[in-house]
Amino acid sequence: MASNKKEEKPKEKPKRRSAGQWAVAWRRFQRNKAGVFGLIIVMAVFFVGIFGSFFAPYPARPDTGAYAPFYEKPSQVRKPPSWLDPEQPNKWKYLFGTTPIGTDVFSDVIHGTKYTIYVGLVVTIITMALSIVVGAIAGFYGRWVDNLLMRTAEVFLVFPSLLFILVFVRIFTLTVGEPFWTIPIVNVQIPAGLTIVILILALFNWASNARMIRGEFLRVRELEFIEAERALGASNIRIIFRHILPNLLSSVIVVSTLTIAYAILLEAAVSFLGFGDVNTITWGQILQENFSEMRTVWWAEIFPGIAILLTVFGFNLLGDGLSDALNPRLRE
Amino acid sequence: MIPVFLGISIISFFVMYAAGDPLNIIRIGRPTITQETIDALRRYYGLDKPIPIQYLTWLTNLLQLNFGKSLYGGRPVNFLIGSWLWETAKLQLISILLAFAISIPIGINSAKKQYSKQDVAVTSISLFGVSMPTFWLGLILIIIFSFQLGWLPSAGAHGAPYLWFNDPILDELAHLIMPVTVLVYVMLAQNIRLIRANMLEILRSDYILAARASGLSERKVIYKYALRNAIGPVITYLGISLGMIIAGAPMTEYVFNWPGLGRRYVDAAMRLDFPVVMGITMIITVMTLIANLIIDIAYVYIDPRIRLR
Numbered sequence: 001m002a003s004n005k006k007e008e009k010p011k012e013k014p015k016r017r018s019a020g021q022w023a024v025a026w027r028r029f030q031r032n033k034a035g036v037f038g039l040i041i042v043m044a045v046f047f048v049g050i051f052g053s054f055f056a057p058y059p060a061r062p063d064t065g066a067y068a069p070f071y072e073k074p075s076q077v078r079k080p081p082s083w084l085d086p087e088q089p090n091k092w093k094y095l096f097g098t099t100p101i102g103t104d105v106f107s108d109v110i111h112g113t114k115y116t117i118y119v120g121l122v123v124t125i126i127t128m129a130l131s132i133v134v135g136a137i138a139g140f141y142g143r144w145v146d147n148l149l150m151r152t153a154e155v156f157l158v159f160p161s162l163l164f165i166l167v168f169v170r171i172f173t174l175t176v177g178e179p180f181w182t183i184p185i186v187n188v189q190i191p192a193g194l195t196i197v198i199l200i201l202a203l204f205n206w207a208s209n210a211r212m213i214r215g216e217f218l219r220v221r222e223l224e225f226i227e228a229e230r231a232l233g234a235s236n237i238r239i240i241f242r243h244i245l246p247n248l249l250s251s252v253i254v255v256s257t258l259t260i261a262y263a264i265l266l267e268a269a270v271s272f273l274g275f276g277d278v279n280t281i282t283w284g285q286i287l288q289e290n291f292s293e294m295r296t297v298w299w300a301e302i303f304p305g306i307a308i309l310l311t312v313f314g315f316n317l318l319g320d321g322l323s324d325a326l327n328p329r330l331r332e
Numbered sequence: 333m334i335p336v337f338l339g340i341s342i343i344s345f346f347v348m349y350a351a352g353d354p355l356n357i358i359r360i361g362r363p364t365i366t367q368e369t370i371d372a373l374r375r376y377y378g379l380d381k382p383i384p385i386q387y388l389t390w391l392t393n394l395l396q397l398n399f400g401k402s403l404y405g406g407r408p409v410n411f412l413i414g415s416w417l418w419e420t421a422k423l424q425l426i427s428i429l430l431a432f433a434i435s436i437p438i439g440i441n442s443a444k445k446q447y448s449k450q451d452v453a454v455t456s457i458s459l460f461g462v463s464m465p466t467f468w469l470g471l472i473l474i475i476i477f478s479f480q481l482g483w484l485p486s487a488g489a490h491g492a493p494y495l496w497f498n499d500p501i502l503d504e505l506a507h508l509i510m511p512v513t514v515l516v517y518v519m520l521a522q523n524i525r526l527i528r529a530n531m532l533e534i535l536r537s538d539y540i541l542a543a544r545a546s547g548l549s550e551r552k553v554i555y556k557y558a559l560r561n562a563i564g565p566v567i568t569y570l571g572i573s574l575g576m577i578i579a580g581a582p583m584t585e586y587v588f589n590w591p592g593l594g595r596r597y598v599d600a601a602m603r604l605d606f607p608v609v610m611g612i613t614m615i616i617t618v619m620t621l622i623a624n625l626i627i628d629i630a631y632v633y634i635d636p637r638i639r640l641r
Contacts, residue, residue, distance in 0.1 A: 034456070155339055160616045162582065164344075166601045167609055174604075261463065268465050269583055273598055287468070298475045305468035313463035320459070 025250075028325040035321015041314025049113040057095075058107040061281060076102040081299050097299035099290055105300050108286050109307050115191070115282045116264055116311060119198055123263035124256050126202035131209035132252070136240055138210070139217025150214065156207035162269070165204055169275045172196045179279040193277025201266055209255055213248065220247045250326035257319035261312045268308050283308050340617050341394070344610060345387050390610075399611035404603055409611040413593070417615065420581055420592035426508065427515035428570075435520050436563070439527025440554060446532060454524060461521030470514045470587035477510065484510055487589035511588045526569055530562040560634055567634070571627040574620050 029035055053060065079098040082088040096105035138149040173193045180189045220226065221244065229239055270276055271284025278285070283304040290300035374380050378389060393400065399409035442451040478486035485507050534540065535558060543553045581594030589595065593612050600608035 155343065160613065160620070163597060163601075163609075163613050163616065166582070166598070167604070170601055170604060265463075265465055269467060272465075272467050273582060273586055274602065287471070291471075294471065294475065295479055298479065301468075301471045301475065305465065305471065308468065309460075309464050312465075313460060316459055316463050 025325045029321055032321045032324055034317050035324065038314045038317025038319075038321055041310060042318050045113060045311050045314060046117060048110060049117040052110040052113050056107045056110040058104045060107070060111040061103060078297055096303040097297065099286075099300050100293045100297060101289075105286065105303055108281055109283065109304055112281050112283045112286065112304070113307075115194060115280055116267075116308075118190075119194065119201075119267040119282070120260035120264045120315070122195075122198050123202050123205070123267070124259045126199070127205050127209060127259055127263075128252060128256055130202065130206040131213055132245075134206065134210040135213025135217060136245070139214040140221060140236070140240055140244070146214070150211065153207040153210050156204065157211075161204040162266075165200055165266075165270060166273065166275050168200045169197050169270060172200070173275070173277065179277075191277055191280040194280045194282065197267060197270055197276060201263060201270070205259070205262070205266075209259065212251070212255060216248050216251055217244060220244050250322075254319055254323040254326060257315055257322060261315035261319065264308065264312050264315070337617065337621060341391060341614060342387070344613050344617070345390060346383075394614060399614075400607035402600075402608050403605045409607050412596070412608070413611055413615060416591060416593045416596050419590060420585070420594060421619075423508070423511055423515065423584075423590065423592060424581065427512050427519065430512065431516045431519035431523055434516065435523035435527060436559070438520075439524045440531055440559065440562075442524070443528045443531030443535060444554070451528075455528070458521040458524045461517060462525075464517075466514060466518050467583040467587045469517060470510065470584060473510045473513065474587070488591065511584050511590055514584050514587075522569070523566060526566050527562060530565050531558060534558050534561050563634060564631070567627055567630065571624045574623050 029039075076098055078100055079085065079088070079094050081095060081097045082093045083091045083095070088094075094104050094106065096109065098104055099108075134149055134153070138146040173196055176192045176196060179192055181192045181195065182189050226239060226243060229243055234243075267276070267282065268284035268287070271282050272287050272291070274288055276282060276285050276288065286304040287301055290297050294301050378386060381389075390400075397410050399413070401408055402412065438454060442448075442454040445451050474486045477484045488507060540553060540558055543557050544550075548557075581592065582598050583594070584590065585592045585594035586598050593615065597609065597612045599605075600612065
């Protein structure tokens with residue numbers, strides 16, 4: 001999404017005759033069917049995430065006490081998807097069936113979309129910020145700084161990180177008080193438990209991206225124009241921010257897209273194992289809630305999983321497509 | 333090896349320590365607990381001593397394979413871990429070997445015929461595989477093969493009455509099929525993508541052209557000359573990802589209720605049973621490091637240019 005906006009920018013300046021870097025990339029991207037398909041999926045996910053609450057058939061569950069029976073009426077509990085249910089006259093009533101506590105799985109999936117986007121974007125922003133800082137320092141200054149940072153990254157890579165993520169998430173979600181935090185100035189409510197999960201996921205995932213960015217930094221640092229810049233007397237900070245980082249932009253965009261996919265998968269796993277935020281119904285959370293009743297309400301396990309699969313697949317396709325479009329060197 | 337082991341042990345000890353005072357967490361769980369009980373527990377677990385001394389005590393105990401006692405039930409951790417370790421190792425070893433045995437020929441074939449129908453199918457399916465949540469594949473398999481068809485057991489590693497002709501070995505096999513399928517599928521996708529990418533690069537190199545020009549059979553060119561170089565990065569990747577693969581065990585083991593380390597880890601982490609959590613973490617770390625050592629040694633056989641010093 002973010003990259004899409006950037007690619008459209010050059011169109012606003014028709015003065016320039018030759019196509020800019022982004023326009024060329026956009027044209028190359030359009031030719032890649034898989035990538036465009038990924039972009040469509042991603043755009044659909046964003047659409048549902050932003051506007052989902054307007055067209056979801058049933059309202060979201062109340063903010064707290066998600067486990068309290070909300071819709072529970074005997075007539076509403078454990079209904080299979082309506083289009084499979086011969087006793088149900090209205091084939092559109094429960095598209096994905098209902099859960100043992102009587103919530104509509106289709107509505108839960110739609111309301112959960114915004115959390116998925118929240119997880120994907122915020123984890124990626126923090127991860128990329130961390131890994132750009134670490135990668136830039138290691139790649140630019142080299143020597144013992146590089147050595148120290150990269151050994152640390154290696155430890156994080158060999159680390160069985162999921163194990164630590166689980167323990168950390170458990171400890172911090174136990175100690176958190178209220179289910180929602182309010183960001184002071186803009187007055188936006190964010191789910192506290194989910195935000196803790198996000199922060200911890202980001203903390204344990206920077207290592208591989210940092211290594212990639214360091215590698216790119218090493219490559220660009222040796223190019224001639226950097227030498228020229230240095231001869232002109234530019235400071236290190238100026239070289240890093242004005243000259244090296246813009247060169248890494250395409251790699252950063254590609255890696256970010258793939259990191260979003262990975263973050264969504266990881267959050268689903270953490271929630272599924274029962275360590276998620278019980279007050280926010282993410283897709284993983286729906287799977288966890290109905291796991292013990294899987295034998296009867298199999299639909300509550302299948303459809304949220306398809307949602308995860310499609311979303312992650314979309315981001316992966318988009319990432320691959322962007323990679324082909326932005327780094328044509330790899331293709332040849 | 334040893335510095336990395338010490339590094340990880342220090343990090344995991346202080347990570348657990350920084351995570352908070354275990355007694356405080358007990359206090360959150362049981363608000364009625366008295367201060368005297370807290371103090372007694374603190375002395376009992378040695379938490380009143382300075383941190384470096386606690387670390388050294390823990391480490392020396394660890395090296396003597398003494399992981400302490402579980403906070404729940406008080407049974408010694410190494411006594412508990414022994415049987416779980418075997419179940420996890422069995423599952424992981426079978427899956428890793430199977431994943432390699434399947435992914436190498438598929439990866440090679442799709443590199444040989446790049447952009448053919450088979451190649452496009454394999455690459456898109458493997459991208460699909462990377463996108464699929466591990467545990468969800470397990471759920472689907474259980475729903476289809478256990479609940480709908482009733483062919484395979486949905487949970488556990490052994491049946492109380494043996495399944496499949498009352499035979500203990502066939503029974504074990506019946507329980508292994510679905511977890512192994514899930515683990516293999518996850519690894520397969522990654523492996524195929526890597527082998528394919530490496531083979532593509534190598535098949536274009538000059539020495540392959542030379543080998544072909546000197547009239548070697550295609551089979552010999554691929555399996556003797558190209559594969560050796562293509563497999564290197566895959567094995568390196570295996571080393572790096574092994575920690576992740578083994579640490580990913582909780583998901584598969586949780587879904588299939590497999591009585592292994594991962595399943596127990598989820599329980600222990602849920603109850604914040606620190607001795608068990610740290611014991612399992614260290615065992616998985618040691619397993620990862622040993623596997624990396626084996627990989628380093630295997631390298632010498634695969635790539636004769638590397639010499640062990």
